[in-house]
Amino acid sequence: GSVFSSVVQAPEDPILGVTVAYNKDPSPVKVNLGVGAYRTEEGKPLVLNVVRRAEQLLVNDLSRVKEYLPITGLADFNKLSAKLIFGSDSPAIQENRVATVQCLSGTGSLRVGGEFLARHYHERTIYIPQPTWGNHTKVFTLAGLSVKTYRYYDPATRGLDFEGLLADLSVAPPGAIVLLHACAHNPTGVDPTLDQYEQIRLLMRSKGLLPFFDSAYQGFASGNLDADAQSVRLFVADGGECLTAQSYAKNMGLYGERVGALSIVCKSADVTVRVESQLKLVIRPMYSNPPIHGASIVATILKDREMYEEWTIELKAMADRIINMRQLLFEALRTRGTPGDWGHIIKQIGMFTFTGLNREQVAFMTKEYHIYMTSDGRISMAGLRSQTVPHLADAIHAAVT
Numbered sequence: 001g002s003v004f005s006s007v008v009q010a011p012e013d014p015i016l017g018v019t020v021a022y023n024k025d026p027s028p029v030k031v032n033l034g035v036g037a038y039r040t041e042e043g044k045p046l047v048l049n050v051v052r053r054a055e056q057l058l059v060n061d062l063s064r065v066k067e068y069l070p071i072t073g074l075a076d077f078n079k080l081s082a083k084l085i086f087g088s089d090s091p092a093i094q095e096n097r098v099a100t101v102q103c104l105s106g107t108g109s110l111r112v113g114g115e116f117l118a119r120h121y122h123e124r125t126i127y128i129p130q131p132t133w134g135n136h137t138k139v140f141t142l143a144g145l146s147v148k149t150y151r152y153y154d155p156a157t158r159g160l161d162f163e164g165l166l167a168d169l170s171v172a173p174p175g176a177i178v179l180l181h182a183c184a185h186n187p188t189g190v191d192p193t194l195d196q197y198e199q200i201r202l203l204m205r206s207k208g209l210l211p212f213f214d215s216a217y218q219g220f221a222s223g224n225l226d227a228d229a230q231s232v233r234l235f236v237a238d239g240g241e242c243l244t245a246q247s248y249a250k251n252m253g254l255y256g257e258r259v260g261a262l263s264i265v266c267k268s269a270d271v272t273v274r275v276e277s278q279l280k281l282v283i284r285p286m287y288s289n290p291p292i293h294g295a296s297i298v299a300t301i302l303k304d305r306e307m308y309e310e311w312t313i314e315l316k317a318m319a320d321r322i323i324n325m326r327q328l329l330f331e332a333l334r335t336r337g338t339p340g341d342w343g344h345i346i347k348q349i350g351m352f353t354f355t356g357l358n359r360e361q362v363a364f365m366t367k368e369y370h371i372y373m374t375s376d377g378r379i380s381m382a383g384l385r386s387q388t389v390p391h392l393a394d395a396i397h398a399a400v401t
């Protein structure tokens, strides 16, 4: 028999498995509100116009070849990505204190960062929010870190458990790593205010806790790229050290191109050079060097003033459509007199609404209404259209009455 006969069937991924189930459902009224992928009002994936334009320029540039990129990726892309998140006037960039490596989207950036920390950082414990993106635990555990959680969400208020957050971080071992969502927290859609971030920063710096920002939705929370980077810039401005993982999957619609960057902000330029050299030793045996196409699209757009402006307009339009879906769903539930307080639908920000529906209610909505969403009650607002909002509202109404 096979040498793999002892291999057991693995369960579907809690998030990506929802799409697998959705695809199998023949129902004409099915709606996929699982994976955080933007859909237009027509229910279709979106390739941004500015991305199409950039690709046209790349295709027409006959001087372009398909040579290997350096282990650290496309240099232009790395510089422009650092400017995007830290700000073009960032002192850390001007002082050459940022090591940036192009990685395989957000997941790859988190994994490379985790592997680097497991090898070169003295404290192996990383604190992640409770709840957080389901893949965080697996990425950091497999990277060799010990994962703990800090209180983040208060189901009673459907808001931030700020006291719990501060309490948990204040008892973390000195030097522990702390994962922070830069904006648009997944799955809750609840972010600390900037004042709260300042209190978090003071606490973390006083205990030498190391911030690791996960920025998968820059520009998606508020529609403004600079506004959505303020939490990161608050920490970098104090001259301290931090890691940031960036993804262009959502804000530039480059999901399948796997485009992202890991940046490590260090205290001095000479440390930065050594850190970058060690990042190369993590990457080389993992995937050697990253893919050229997606990073070239991003660099083409970020380095051209006019294309950057066009991108910000398209990005704002996506963010606005999501906010519009929030408003429509909230009103649809109010019209139905659906029991419960649904104000969090319009208070939460980013791609997701953390509805508060439980597993049984979610299972009911999938079975009876063909609504596909994650079992924790999260729905991707980007998967909604004006014409499917009533169907979702009917399903929620039925599930809670």
Ligand SMILES: Cc1ncc(COP(=O)(O)O)c(CN[C@](O)(C(=O)O)[C@@H](O)C(=O)O)c1O
Pocket: 015, 016, 034, 035, 036, 037, 104, 105, 106, 107, 108, 133, 181, 186, 214, 216, 247, 248, 249, 255, 260
């Ligand atoms: C907080 C967070 N961090 C990192 C990523 C990784 O993104 P990528 O590797 O594609 O750049 C996601 C994507 N999470 C999802 O949007 C989601 O939660 O549905 C989905 O893409 C996923 O992969 O699960 C995320 O929500």
